[in-house]
Amino acid sequence: MKPISRRSFLERSGTGMAAAAAIPALEVPTFQSQPQPAEERGREVHLKVNGKDHRVKVEDHWTLVEVLRDHLGLTGTRVGCDRGECGACTVLLDGKSLYACSYLAVWADGKEISTVEGLAEGDQLDPLQEAFIEHDGPQCGFCTSGQLMSAKALLNQNPNPTEEEARQALAGNICRCSNFNRYLEAVLATSGKGSSRG
Amino acid sequence: MKSFTNVNPENRQEVVSLLKKVIEEGKTASLAGGGSDLLGMIKDDLVAPDVVVNLKDLEGLQKIEPHSQGVRIGGLVTLQELSQHPLILSQYTVLAEAAGTVATPQIRNVGTVAGNICQRPWCWYFRQGFPCFKHGGDRCYSVVGQNQLHAIFGGGPSFIVHPSDTAPALMALEARFRIAGPDGERVVPASEFFVLPREEVSRENILGPDEVLVEIELPPARQNVKSTYVKIMDREAWTHAVLSVAAVLEIDQGVCRKARIVLGAVAPIPWHLPHVERMLVGQRITADLAGDAGRAAVSRAQPLAKNGYKIPLTEALVRRTLISLAG
Numbered sequence A: 001m002k003p004i005s006r007r008s009f010l011e012r013s014g015t016g017m018a019a020a021a022a023i024p025a026l027e028v029p030t031f032q033s034q035p036q037p038a039e040e041r042g043r044e045v046h047l048k049v050n051g052k053d054h055r056v057k058v059e060d061h062w063t064l065v066e067v068l069r070d071h072l073g074l075t076g077t078r079v080g081c082d083r084g085e086c087g088a089c090t091v092l093l094d095g096k097s098l099y100a101c102s103y104l105a106v107w108a109d110g111k112e113i114s115t116v117e118g119l120a121e122g123d124q125l126d127p128l129q130e131a132f133i134e135h136d137g138p139q140c141g142f143c144t145s146g147q148l149m150s151a152k153a154l155l156n157q158n159p160n161p162t163e164e165e166a167r168q169a170l171a172g173n174i175c176r177c178s179n180f181n182r183y184l185e186a187v188l189a190t191s192g193k194g195s196s197r198g
Numbered sequence B: 001m002k003s004f005t006n007v008n009p010e011n012r013q014e015v016v017s018l019l020k021k022v023i024e025e026g027k028t029a030s031l032a033g034g035g036s037d038l039l040g041m042i043k044d045d046l047v048a049p050d051v052v053v054n055l056k057d058l059e060g061l062q063k064i065e066p067h068s069q070g071v072r073i074g075g076l077v078t079l080q081e082l083s084q085h086p087l088i089l090s091q092y093t094v095l096a097e098a099a100g101t102v103a104t105p106q107i108r109n110v111g112t113v114a115g116n117i118c119q120r121p122w123c124w125y126f127r128q129g130f131p132c133f134k135h136g137g138d139r140c141y142s143v144v145g146q147n148q149l150h151a152i153f154g155g156g157p158s159f160i161v162h163p164s165d166t167a168p169a170l171m172a173l174e175a176r177f178r179i180a181g182p183d184g185e186r187v188v189p190a191s192e193f194f195v196l197p198r199e200e201v202s203r204e205n206i207l208g209p210d211e212v213l214v215e216i217e218l219p220p221a222r223q224n225v226k227s228t229y230v231k232i233m234d235r236e237a238w239t240h241a242v243l244s245v246a247a248v249l250e251i252d253q254g255v256c257r258k259a260r261i262v263l264g265a266v267a268p269i270p271w272h273l274p275h276v277e278r279m280l281v282g283q284r285i286t287a288d289l290a291g292d293a294g295r296a297a298v299s300r301a302q303p304l305a306k307n308g309y310k311i312p313l314t315e316a317l318v319r320r321t322l323i324s325l326a327g
Ligand SMILES: Cc1cc2nc3c(=O)[nH]c(=O)nc-3n(C[C@H](O)[C@H](O)[C@H](O)COP(=O)(O)OP(=O)(O)OC[C@H]3O[C@@H](n4cnc5c(N)ncnc54)[C@H](O)[C@@H]3O)c2cc1C
Pocket: A083, A084, A085, B030, B031, B032, B033, B034, B035, B036, B037, B038, B039, B040, B055, B075, B079, B101, B102, B103, B104, B107, B110, B111, B112, B113, B114, B115, B116, B117, B118, B119, B120, B163, B164, B165, B166, B207, B211, B212, B213, B214, B238, B239, B240, B241
């Protein structure tokens, strides 16, 4: 008999990552019979995203990733599991990485947020982005923005990580294409530690 | 996610009066530290609070403060801070190591120590919303179901295991928990904070719905103490323990003067092993004695159909941990 893990149990019984990721696409949109005008709901929060100030009206139960994607149009940050289990939604809040799917937008009021859109300056890619391309990090690319933000958080605090430190820093980002080693190589190459595959 | 109102109290008195008010109005409230557990529970309709009480702005509870009677750790200190704090790393190593093994950097950056201690069970039936004891139902589905990760000690009528990594470490360090409630504050030893399902099946600790865990107090660091947290997982990162051990030994001139050993993920509460500690005190910890201690650690285990593997695993983990700490 195949051993059961927490993950395979959840998959079989119908939640888990794969199923959870598929649900939003199938969901039929529901409309309130009398939609309230947006201005009457929620409260205004001040988010400084990639250096730019935004004042957004949010409802208390909206997650940070919902606001970034659906209200500020910053769709580089992805939603995979929506449960803190995959890392696709990783952004930096006051310099520290977190899962934007598992954090309320109201809790981010007054904070500085960095998303993948803030990495490049115009056409000038961030060295991490260059290295990700160089080392063929992205395959399907779904996890890439999360991987970049975890790597960014690491290098901001520790510009010369050991391989073990880099592994630990990326441990919260799953790549379904399983390209973990290439991402790791790219991060180490950026920090000047790894061998560039030129 | 179901909607709710978020409130941001600024001090502990405000939290307590908020909770009281919400309850009096016949509504429900949930406390949020980092929210890494709570928001998932709300999304999965396992709890449906009317009010979420965000503790992140509470005055003075974000600090680790040494003082003459030990160290005070605010309940809102994050696992990341705990795992990297120089004093915790050097004097209370078991706690820094335990905090450092939790989940991933992203969760440790937001997850608080109080939230880690008070997280709800991760039993797969509970998390899927089966109407089990923990949801007010009348059975534990693991008894005749998939019980690979369930309790080998202290089970019944529910067989959940306590999921926290920091809780066994804090119990091994003889920490005390400061709780704020409507009648003021009380301080209880970690060993009296957690409750077995046979005493109280619907919750894992003594906190009432109008109480909040505000601080953790560690006793003064002692000389000649070595401690460690060893966690076994079914993969290398990002998951709760299949089994863990928190061990604190005071060894003077080769002789063990004091020992505290607490197992994680084997029982509905962190599982303290006083009978094993008594075998060690006054002795030199040799490989033979560590072997005896490992066997004694599991002598009272009562496995379910599919978790018997935890017995030899526990035995070996206790033996090896003692040898490596004493060596
Ligand atoms: C993918 C994943 C992996 C995880 N892996 C681990 C792991 O390896 N080890 C581990 O120990 N945990 C793990 N967790 C569980 C959890 O997220 C962490 O333990 C985290 O520390 C919880 O802290 P928090 O502050 O985010 O808790 P919250 O979500 O804010 O709170 C958790 C619970 O405690 C209550 N609570 C919070 N603060 C207080 C307080 N001050 N007083 C009273 N009650 C309070 C809340 O109401 C809630 O019920 C994991 C979670 C996820 C999603």
